[in-house]
Amino acid sequence: MMEILSNGPLNIIVDRGRIGFLASGVSRSGAIDSLSYELGNAMLGNSREAASIEINNFPFKVRMSEACCVAITGALSTSRIGQKQHAPWSRLKVNAGETLVIEAPQEGRCVYLAIEGGIEVQRVLNSCATDLKAAFGGHEGKALAKGDSLRSSPRNSAASAAPSSLFDPALQTYWRALSEAGTTVRVLPSAEWQEFSDESKERFFNTHYTVGRSSNRQGYRLSGAVLKRTVNRELLSHGIVPGTVQIPTSGEPIIQLVDANTCGGYPKLVNVIEADLWKLGQLMPGRTLRFELTDIDAALSAGAQRHSLFETTATQWR
């Protein structure tokens, strides 16, 4: 059992997201940085889809009523148990009665707290993820608040791990670059690709776009080069997926993310490939990103590589 000691309108239970209900208008939901979320589970020997906490509001405080092992991944923040401080991306043992505090990140948007065994919540529509829009899933369809108590699923392995931390070289590269050069995500052409001039596309790929202030789990508004569509055709409403880059009339791109509406009507220039979606999840307003054109074969092999990181990490931490 654990008791939440802090309020946070966007501290939510997440998993890999909800598959199979887009046609009912239900968003994917789930972890916005799917890689950090998965690796937290890998560090504890959990299954890939064990429910964890996505923390967007800081400081986050939780008191453990029983000893347990946790993994802290995602945004770079310091955590404390009593007076003792711990580095980001750590696996820690918390004793019964101790309080874990996670401070505001120096870099990044959200921290994942994975608990050994995973958090136990009812699966709704095939997922543990919180859907704040329709208020279901996760912890009673709501964000975590002071006084909420959660339990983790029982596990037979003893929580004996000595405190240790992981920082994969590839991840280090991502986090080091974030504050100066920003990040780069690979994209595939989308439905209205041909309706933008070559000049517009060149501008799109040569611009460092800045994440706007009104950016959240639904999507990011970007500022930078303005793009012009050469065709003036109204689109009828159509299904969209996380990673869709739309160009509204203003000409500045919008990226749809995990909590995005399931249907849209704006022209779609490109889609961020599955393997790079996680990189978007940690961009705070003001951070920059670039787009790089790729092809479907490269996207598929990047996906396979991204997928295998879980197993590699799980093996290393066994």
Place this chain on the structure above:
Amino acid sequence: MILFEPTLATSKAVDTSVRISLAGTDGLLLDVSCGPYDKALQQRLWALNNTLRDPQSFPGLIETVPGVNNLLVIYDPRKIPPDAAAQVLSDLWVSSSPTPIKGKHFVIDMIYGGEHGMDLDYVAEQTGLTPRDVIALHSSVTYTVAALGSMPGFPYLVGLPPALEVPRRQIPRTLIPKGSVVIAGEQASVFPCPGPCGWHVIGHADFDGFDSQAMPPALLSPGDTLVFRSKAQLK
């Protein structure tokens, strides 16, 4: 670099071009629209969507999202390569024929105007009608659910009388309540949960359009029909 060719095939149907494009790594969007909403095309898409439920027809299918004269298909590209998937989709479309769905019928009781229908007067002004005429027109027709989407259980309704077409708001409202009855352009809907909205709110209904414990969770399905009925006289 080889880019995916967005236009793969042309249907045998007259005046209809099929566009299949990538929607990310594991999605394909089949767009058959040619101008405004076309009922026959929509009925063919519903038929295609039914066919796709048969695992034999499309190996690796994960889910589909029927839109308005389009269909999004999510699949596992490790089970079927993208170009093969696009070809299957195109072939199935060409061989599909319009199949009307005998959907359920719903009567939605609502209150027009007032506090929860704050745009009724604006719609009247823009259309040159009286609020009473707007109500009469809006409640005079049977609407069909073309697709669900946007938010949980949200129906895209077709059938709005052309006299009520008003372009959507310049600046969307950040939050309107569940049950809001809305129109914009040639589309109409009713909100199953609270949310932001760029459409015009003309009234309010007691509408429970989404239940996460039910299967399917959305009350309405594509092909269902509904009418709006005024509960009270306009004050």
